[in-house]
Structure formats: C-alpha cells, structure tokens
Amino acid sequence: MEFTSLVDTSLDLSFRPRPVLEKVPKQEVQSDFTGLSRERENMGVKNEAGDLLEELNRVSSENKKLTEMLTVVCENYNALRNQMMEYMSTQNGVAEDSSAGSRKRKAESIFNPVNNNNNNNNNMDVVHGRSSESSSSDEESCCKKLREEHIKAKVTIVSMKTDASDTSLIVKDGYQWRKYGQKVTRDNPCPRAYFRCSFAPGCPVKKKVQRSIEDQSIVVATYEGEHNHPQTSKPESGASTNTSTASRLNVTTIAGTTTSLPCSTTLNSSGPTITLDLTAPKTVEKGDMKMNHSTTSPTGANSIRTTTTTTTTGGEYQNRPEFQQFLIEQMATSLTKDPSFKAALAAAISGKILQHNNQTGRW
DNA sequence: CGTGTTTGACCGGCGC
DNA sequence: GCGCCGGTCAAACACG
Numbered sequence A: 001m002e003f004t005s006l007v008d009t010s011l012d013l014s015f016r017p018r019p020v021l022e023k024v025p026k027q028e029v030q031s032d033f034t035g036l037s038r039e040r041e042n043m044g045v046k047n048e049a050g051d052l053l054e055e056l057n058r059v060s061s062e063n064k065k066l067t068e069m070l071t072v073v074c075e076n077y078n079a080l081r082n083q084m085m086e087y088m089s090t091q092n093g094v095a096e097d098s099s100a101g102s103r104k105r106k107a108e109s110i111f112n113p114v115n116n117n118n119n120n121n122n123n124m125d126v127v128h129g130r131s132s133e134s135s136s137s138d139e140e141s142c143c144k145k146l147r148e149e150h151i152k153a154k155v156t157i158v159s160m161k162t163d164a165s166d167t168s169l170i171v172k173d174g175y176q177w178r179k180y181g182q183k184v185t186r187d188n189p190c191p192r193a194y195f196r197c198s199f200a201p202g203c204p205v206k207k208k209v210q211r212s213i214e215d216q217s218i219v220v221a222t223y224e225g226e227h228n229h230p231q232t233s234k235p236e237s238g239a240s241t242n243t244s245t246a247s248r249l250n251v252t253t254i255a256g257t258t259t260s261l262p263c264s265t266t267l268n269s270s271g272p273t274i275t276l277d278l279t280a281p282k283t284v285e286k287g288d289m290k291m292n293h294s295t296t297s298p299t300g301a302n303s304i305r306t307t308t309t310t311t312t313t314g315g316e317y318q319n320r321p322e323f324q325q326f327l328i329e330q331m332a333t334s335l336t337k338d339p340s341f342k343a344a345l346a347a348a349i350s351g352k353i354l355q356h357n358n359q360t361g362r363w
Numbered sequence B: 001c002g003t004g005t006t007t008g009a010c011c012g013g014c015g016c
Numbered sequence C: 001g002c003g004c005c006g007g008t009c010a011a012a013c014a015c016g
Helices: A019-033 A038-094 A100-111 A113-118 A120-132 A140-152 A322-335 A339-361
Strands: A157-159 A175-185 A186-197 A206-211 A218-224 A264-266 A271-277 A305-311
Touching: none
Parallel strands: none
Antiparallel strands: A157 A218, A157 A305, A175 A186, A186 A206, A206 A218, A264 A271, A271 A305
16 A cells, blocks of 8 residues: 555645745735835735745645644544554454565565565565464464564565665664674575664663665664663764664655655564654754765765664654654655646736736836 | 674574 | 575684
C-alpha cells in the first residue's frame, strides 16, 4: 500500500483559490510601484503587515488542520494495519508455514537498496516474513519462540546515502554502539558490521550495518529490538559509535539528485516502510532535523534517505513533531517540485502584474 | 590503563 | 553427517 495514497503530498491547484495570495502581492505592488505619498505608503505597509499577519494565522490554522488530518489518517492506517496483522496471524496460525526455515536467508534481502527504496512491497514481504512465519503445526515451541520474537523484536531498517569514499560503517544517532563483529556475507562483498547498544548493559538492541551492493554509497542499517533506556545524547559529529533508530534520525541534507518520491509508505505485516527522501533540493536545516557532519562533501553525498520498517505501530514516530514537521516540509518540497504548480504560480503572478499594469498604465 | 575495534574461531540452523 | 552460512565470541590490538 502506498503511503502516498494516504497522505498525498501533492496539492490540487484547482482546489480552493487562495484569495490572500492574490491580496498580498497586490499590496506589495502598490507600495512598490505606485507614486503614493509617504502617508499612503505607511498605510500600505501597515495593511501589508496586517495582511501578512492574517496570512500567517490562516496558514497556521491550515497547518494545524493538515496536521490533524494527518493524525487521523495515521490512526486509521494503524487501525487497519493492526486488523490486517491480526487477520494474517490467525491465517498463518492455521496455514502450514513452509518458509520458517529460511528466515535468516530471507532477512538478508533487506540489505538490497532496491527493495528498501523502490520496491517496498518486496521489502514488506521480507520483513513480514518474520511475523507471518510464526507457526508450524508440528513445532509448538518453535511457534512460541517466533511469536515471542515477533512481539519482542522491533526491526527498523535505515538506508542512508553517504559519501562513497567514506568506508566506515557508521550511522550517527543518539545512541552508543559497540561493534562486536564483522562479516562478509555471501550476497554482498561489502562487509557487514554488527553493533550492540553499549549505553545500558541490558539493552537488547542490536544493529547491523552494511553497504548496499547496488550502490555502495548507500549504507543500510538494521536495528533489532527496542532500547530500554532514553536516547543517550544528541547526535554529534565525530561520535563514531553513535547511531540511531530511524524515528530519531536527525538529518542535514545537502542538495542531491534523486528520483524517488518525496515521501511514500508501503504496508507490510510488520509495519509501515517509509521511504523519506531527504535529498530534496532544498537543504533541510531546522531544529531537530539537523545533523552535524564532520565530513562535508562538495558532492553533497551526505544526503540521507531513511527507510524504516518496524513491527510497532507506525504512529510512534509519525506522531513525533519532527516527523510531522518533516511531512509538512515534504509537502512544500512536493509543491515546489511540481511543474504544474510552478506554471500556475507563474501564470498567476504574471497575470496579476499584467492586470496591475493595465489598471495603472505603468510598467 | 581503560575503552573500543579488529578479526579469526566458534556455534547453531539449514539444505543436501 | 557434512558443508555452507549468518551470527557471535573473545583474544589481540589500537588509541587517547
């Protein structure tokens, strides 16, 4: 299921004309191009300020409404997903599970960036494999084990585009990680690094980091489990062992080129896979969305794309203010990317200018 | 000297 | 039973 079907970040220009947008430029035009007296100019400035305030209030309320809508959509989505998971678990409890044996091998394919970023349906199937392969009629213990694993294990996949020359398998986030192993896997010549959360002794969270075989500038990190402690620190540059779960990923993106959708989500049995394209043309550098990179590449290769798959409800991070702000920014990006929007905007502006010129006989 | 990383050895699951 | 494979362990090593 495409997330874009739930939260469409593209806006219909034919939907609701924007009177204020027409109003404000008018004021600006008056103040800029007419030879009014100073008093009138001051009046115009005041009016303009008032209009701007009005515009600000209107946008804020609109923003609020959109956020509420998004919340409702996410809630509905989570409810639907839970229902589907319940249905699938009951179905799988009856059905013969022929794939349980190949869990490990299947899980490997999550390191395929194509699956992560473009073919999320496959990815969902893969990660869902964990939850759907939960039972066998013969092996109750195995069934129980897998079910417990399903409940306990929270799998989060984060794919991050980094500088190709950066050979370190480091994903910066607010947690402390200790590397305990490295292995070259069969289907990927790039070594896979194994990390454990080292902040709390009993923290069960593990992390696997491996470069993508398709694009070695992409690092795929898989987080397993949930932290039983708060985030240790803010992400920092030079904190080589700091990594984070996707929901806490703080990002600074440098302009990059990508063709993926700004924001899309697919549904699988274990949870939503959200591909957030943080390589949008505009650098996102606001508040919590900031990550300090010690190495800044002129190629802009530090842009980050996150793909998260979690067995918990997607609302956990969808409800986070950072996520919502990010969604809003993605909507704005979607707008600015939309050529039809640009054309309509240009037409509206030029039309206004022409109209004004006709009225005043100036230009 | 304490902490983190590296890396070869080991273990357990799975397919044949 | 054997080999393959992913995951983990732990001694050696590096670094501040």
